[in-house]
Amino acid sequence: MNEPLLAVSNLKVHFPIRHGLLFDRTVGHVKAVDGVSFEIPEGQTLGLVGESGSGKSTTAYAALQLLRPTAGSVRFAGRELTELRGEQLRRLRREMQIVFQDPYASLNPRMTVGRIVAEPLQTHGIGTRRSRRAAVGTLLELVGFDPAYTNRYPHEFSGGQRQRIGIARALALNPKLIVCDEPVSALDVSIQAQILNLLKDLQRELGLTYLFIAHDLAVVRSMSDTIAVMHEGVIVEQGPAERVYTRPESDYTRALLAAVPVPDPERMQERKAERRRLAATV
Amino acid sequence: MSATEIAGRMAGVEAGAPIRQSSLWQDAWRRYLRNRGAVAAGIVFLLIVVWCVVAPILSPHDPNRIYFPDAYQGPSWSHPFGTDQFGRDLFTRAALGGRISIGIGFGATVAILLIGVVYGAVSGFVGGKLDNGLMRFLDALYGLPYLPFAILALAIIGTVNFWTMVVALSIASWFITARVVRGQIITLKENDYVRAAKAVGVRWYAILGRHLLPNTLGVLVITIFLELPGVILGEAFLSFLGLGINPPDASWGAMAQDGRDAYRAHPHIIIIPSLAIATLVLCANFIADGLRDALDPRTRET
Numbered sequence: 001m002n003e004p005l006l007a008v009s010n011l012k013v014h015f016p017i018r019h020g021l022l023f024d025r026t027v028g029h030v031k032a033v034d035g036v037s038f039e040i041p042e043g044q045t046l047g048l049v050g051e052s053g054s055g056k057s058t059t060a061y062a063a064l065q066l067l068r069p070t071a072g073s074v075r076f077a078g079r080e081l082t083e084l085r086g087e088q089l090r091r092l093r094r095e096m097q098i099v100f101q102d103p104y105a106s107l108n109p110r111m112t113v114g115r116i117v118a119e120p121l122q123t124h125g126i127g128t129r130r131s132r133r134a135a136v137g138t139l140l141e142l143v144g145f146d147p148a149y150t151n152r153y154p155h156e157f158s159g160g161q162r163q164r165i166g167i168a169r170a171l172a173l174n175p176k177l178i179v180c181d182e183p184v185s186a187l188d189v190s191i192q193a194q195i196l197n198l199l200k201d202l203q204r205e206l207g208l209t210y211l212f213i214a215h216d217l218a219v220v221r222s223m224s225d226t227i228a229v230m231h232e233g234v235i236v237e238q239g240p241a242e243r244v245y246t247r248p249e250s251d252y253t254r255a256l257l258a259a260v261p262v263p264d265p266e267r268m269q270e271r272k273a274e275r276r277r278l279a280a281t282v
Numbered sequence: 283m284s285a286t287e288i289a290g291r292m293a294g295v296e297a298g299a300p301i302r303q304s305s306l307w308q309d310a311w312r313r314y315l316r317n318r319g320a321v322a323a324g325i326v327f328l329l330i331v332v333w334c335v336v337a338p339i340l341s342p343h344d345p346n347r348i349y350f351p352d353a354y355q356g357p358s359w360s361h362p363f364g365t366d367q368f369g370r371d372l373f374t375r376a377a378l379g380g381r382i383s384i385g386i387g388f389g390a391t392v393a394i395l396l397i398g399v400v401y402g403a404v405s406g407f408v409g410g411k412l413d414n415g416l417m418r419f420l421d422a423l424y425g426l427p428y429l430p431f432a433i434l435a436l437a438i439i440g441t442v443n444f445w446t447m448v449v450a451l452s453i454a455s456w457f458i459t460a461r462v463v464r465g466q467i468i469t470l471k472e473n474d475y476v477r478a479a480k481a482v483g484v485r486w487y488a489i490l491g492r493h494l495l496p497n498t499l500g501v502l503v504i505t506i507f508l509e510l511p512g513v514i515l516g517e518a519f520l521s522f523l524g525l526g527i528n529p530p531d532a533s534w535g536a537m538a539q540d541g542r543d544a545y546r547a548h549p550h551i552i553i554i555p556s557l558a559i560a561t562l563v564l565c566a567n568f569i570a571d572g573l574r575d576a577l578d579p580r581t582r583e584t
Binding site for chain 2: 061064066089090091093094096097098100101102104106107108109110111117120123124166169173
């Protein structure tokens, strides 16, 4: 089987800009994603980097059909997702999940940890109430969360713990693909490493495929096999992770790399000069 | 200490106990208790309700017995609130009137919530053209004045009793609730946990029932105590005009109407039901304020 698990080609997401008092008139479009193509082979990680507003998250939502793309194709495990409707799509959602950036907004404050993690199983009618409870315990242990706190509410936990709950929820249906939408951006640096290591361990153990989104280049570098750099809705550079870092081809990538702070004043001076030079070109 | 040891200890901390151990409602309750005005209002409110329920049962006086020798008595030991022009005991009668006033108040508030939640939730959840249409219709209704609308509704229904009053008052005042619920649903819809539920494949009615509506509960509790005074005042007003509850049944508005004829010589007959209305309405407003502060997540201490 040589077909990649996820193949996105020429994906476009345009949002209409509407004006009008009583009847809306479309006066233009925001081209959030404008012709993005990439492939992720099974078991690998594609890192998607870019600054805020470059269309990274929109690309991810459109790939998962949480937003319907304006044009383009999304092939997942041999199926064309953009053509699927209703129940067919719902069933396929078991295979692809998402972990969100903000661990405070991504967990329903009125549901216990146990109910949050069990919801995917319940939704797809997997197991009985009792077997689901056992499954929740296993999942929480898998992500390093003490199952003793299953009946607590999410606001009782720290950001890192909450992110583990979110990961357990994403793993519940045993998916092939997980979209990680800036999963560590909202966390303390010390906790970031823990969550990244957890994601790497899970990938190795479960053979997961990741679409990993971040604006932090170091984070993406440590995670990815391939990297795609996004800027204003298009991918400006794509290639093997090490190559993109050591020999960036596009000026935008170079500017992005030059913007990373280094803990050395002298080298920062060199960087500043580099940034000034690049600012003229980008 | 090596880096791995530190990382190990950090992991230990991270996997440790929850940082706080109280639920949202417990938090809210604690904050409410700290608000003295709201607590006092809550106690007075409860006392009034208990009085309305208990006084007619325990009272030695028949609230509807007409006995002219006792007419127009001021407050005394046997009649703590005095008697009216028919010699009826006002202490018992005011409690009886309170049952009807508060009953209509809560009945109409529940009806307002039902209509408002359904209308607002559908509008906010479906969105798009339907939302636009429903909201413009609401704008049109918004322009109608509250009490004339209620009077008109009563006239169309034709009969006046407890339940028709509930209907008339609620269909004239569910608009704000519908808007509030719609706004809440639209805000909540943008939360990542709703997106996560969609990504999992949760069906739309479960998203609405499990993720959206439970999170509007706090606002709904506040709405109850915000709508209640308006409805109670509306009922009192209609009854005072003679459009509401019919004799010999009493509501506070109808009792105030009874006292109007002799208010110069015997002011207590009009003052007692008026005070009851004012106290109840004031308490409900204080409670609503306290609840709003208690349930607002931005006032939650960390």
